[in-house]
Amino acid sequence: MHLSLAYRTAESLLTSIPSRWAHSCRVLEQARILAPVLGADAEPVAIAAILHDVGYAASVVDTGQHMIDGARHLSRLGVDPTVCSLVAYHSSSEWEAAELGLSAELATFRRPPSELLDAITYCDLTSGPNGTVLDPVSRLDEVLRRYDADHVVHRAVSAARPALLRMVDRVTKRLADAGRA
Template sequence: MLTIAQAARFAESYLAPLGARWLHVQGVVRQAYSVSRILNDKEHDYLISAAYLHDIGYAPSLQKTGFHPLDGAYFVRSLGDLRLASLVAHHSEARFEARLKGLEEQLSEFPREESPLADALIYCDFTTSPFGATISMQERVADIMSRYGKEHPVTQALHLALPTLTEAIERMEKRLQASSSSL
């Protein structure tokens, strides 16, 4: 497994030049640190590393398909970590957009994980603004829809993914509440 420090270095190297994308990733990482208390140590490290790397496929030098979850997953897999690559590939229910773009077969190279860890990554991504601030899922969805417009595949995929994303975030919120109650 890549260490958190390695993931952070790769993310900064590839994403810092992209400005707002790097701000978003740093915000997702802050969220990941704040929610990782509900995970065991190994899962904690995967969440933080995945938070750093989830958008690395936006780096122009890593683009192969033009679909950032898949491009990022190819890069992470080349570093020798299939589980982390799979988390990157499927972050925030990328399968819906992959279907619309005809990339399902390529995405299927990466096993989709259904777990508290996968829910946590969705939660962190969908509660962080493009500039790294903590926001509600509703604000994040509204922002994505306003940036891309109704006809864009990202917006269409988001409409399809919304029930699944909402369930993941609700599960995560319940876990966080249960963890807070037990303290």
């Protein structure tokens, strides 16, 4: 699936959730900023960026973990396995799957290379819920405020927070090393 079709696919699934669509468009913009340091990986990361939250679309919800549901949907559409893996594992997915008892379902997708997982997570965590650019600490704080303390997302993001911030730091360093910070 090329980026233009990925964009239209995501748009058709997410425009009924305007904030998710605005957020997804920002995640794509962040992926475009990363493109110079990603080289040949820029294309799959950009495609995963615009598609990463399609699992929130009502027609796509299955297990209730949006990363897995989105990846399954895209896999059924024949989307490239690397893109499906990036969608499956982005951000706090591994922690959320553990909380939900869905680790085996997640493991049906191959864990993406760390550099690509860092990249999609960086793009997600620097994009606010309504499409603004946010620093990752504020972004994670916003997620923790949005979900009650006993909610699975709150627990997963609390546990994942240090690792997620390290992922963002690695990408920030790559950008700085490339003179693009």
